[in-house]
Amino acid sequence: MKGTPVTVTSVTDVGSDTIAIELETPDGFDALPGQFVLLRAAPDDEEVARHYTLSSPTVDDTFELTVGIDPDGDLSPWLADREGGDTIHVEGPFGRITYDGTSDVVAVAGGPGVGAAVAIAEAAQDASHDAVVIYQAADPAHLDRLEALERAGATVVFVDDGADEDLAAAVAAHREAGQLYAFGFDDFVTAVAEAIDDAGGDPDDAQIENFG
Template sequence: MDGTPVTVASVTDVGPDTVALEFETPAGFDALPGQFVLLRAEPDDEELARHYTLSSPSVGETFELTVGIDPDGDLSPWLAALEAGDTVHVEGPFGRITYDGEGDVVAVAGGPGVGAAVAIAEAAHEAGHDATVLYQAAEPAHTDRLEALEEAGATVVLLEEEADDELAEAVADHREAGQLYAFGFDDFVTAVAEAIEADGGDPDDALIENFG
């Protein structure tokens, strides 16, 4: 199997049908918040590969990926059932949408995009900058980290899944508070771009990762 073998350090439930997979960092691996890896595994002896964005604010002895579990999926339930000591393979990191510790941030997340958004907000806070998180989901994940960010002075706005008008209002209210990042599926990031444009901004100034 292609890629670098990485060992699972822990698997933690971080919300409904969502787990955080922490991996031991292999030699030579480094990444910035916002980047992603290609994860390869062989459940049922069939090689599968999926992209996952880092959800840790930095890479040290370990790094983290957040995985939304599709009960009917062919890989995510298997990943959620991994235990410390198990191994998968990763390639990367990939992606030019990154945060390097410079400046305030506005991280907008839909559904599984929360991992990347929280990582960028935490990295900004650790670098001494302001952070805003706008997060739309039916059942939020990483609520403990969001609460910790809010207690540390970050602005956190939680939005219900169908609250599209409220999402547009939140984007308009906060888009100029820092470099805007958006992570999520196509419909969500399209709505974010449209909200920026409707408020007189340029969507091309935002750093948008479309999960497809």
Template sequence: MEGTPVTVESVRDVGPDTVAIELETPESFSASPGQFVLLRAAPEDEEVSRHYTLSSPSVTDTFEITVGVDPDGDLSPWLADLDGGETVHVDGPFGTITYERDADVVAIAGGPGVGPAVSIAEAAREAGHDAVVVYQDDRPAHVERLEALAADGAEVTVLDAASDEELAAAIGTHVDDGRIYAFGFDEFVTLVAEAIEDAGGDPDDALIENFG
């Protein structure tokens, strides 16, 4: 199997059908919040690979990915059932969307985009910068980390999936409050880009990761 072998340190539930997987950081591995890795594993002795964006603010000894669990998926149910101590393989990091702890941030997330959004907001607060998180999901994940961010002074807004007008309003409120990052599926990030433009911002200046 290609990629670098790494040990699964832990797997924990972080929301409905969502787990956070902590992985051993390979030697010479360096990544910034916003980047992603290719994870390879062999459930049923057949290699399967998927891309996952980092959901930890740093990668010093371990790093984290957040996985939405599809009961019919080829990989995510297997990952969710791991106990820790198993080996998977990773390639990367990949991606040009990075946060270098150098600015205030507005992190906008739809569904599984909450992982990188939270990691960027945490990195910003650790570096002494302001952070805003706007998160749309009917079944929120990483609630404890969102609450911790709010307690630390970040402004956190969680919206249900039917609240597109509220999402646009929240983006309009914060469009000038920091460097904008957005993570989510195509329909969501398209709406985000439109809301940024409607609010007088430039969507081309936003760092937007489209999950497809």
């Protein structure tokens, strides 16, 4: 199987049908928040590969991926059943969207995009910068980390699933508070780009990762 074999250190429930899987960092793996990796596995003796965005602010000893569990999915249910000591093959990191610790940030997340948003916000705070997280979801995940961000001074805005007017208002209110990042599926990131444009901004200035 292609990729580098890495060891699972833990799998943790972080929300409804959402896990955080922590992996040992292989030699030479140098990634920044915002980037993603390709996981390869063979759950039913047939190789499956999927991309997942980093959800840890650093990759020094381990790194984390946040995975939404689709009960009918080819890979995510198998990942949810992993235990410490299991092996997964990883390729990457990939992606031009990165946070390097040099600015305040506004991280906008839809659904599973919260992992990347939290990682960027934590990295910003670690670098003594301000952070805003705008998060739209029916059942929010990573609440412990979002609450910790708030306690440390971040602004966290929750938006109900489907409340696109509220999402647009939150983006308009906070879009100039730092470099804007957005992570989510096509409809979500399209709505974020439109909200930026409607508020008089330029969507091309935002760092937007479309999950498809």
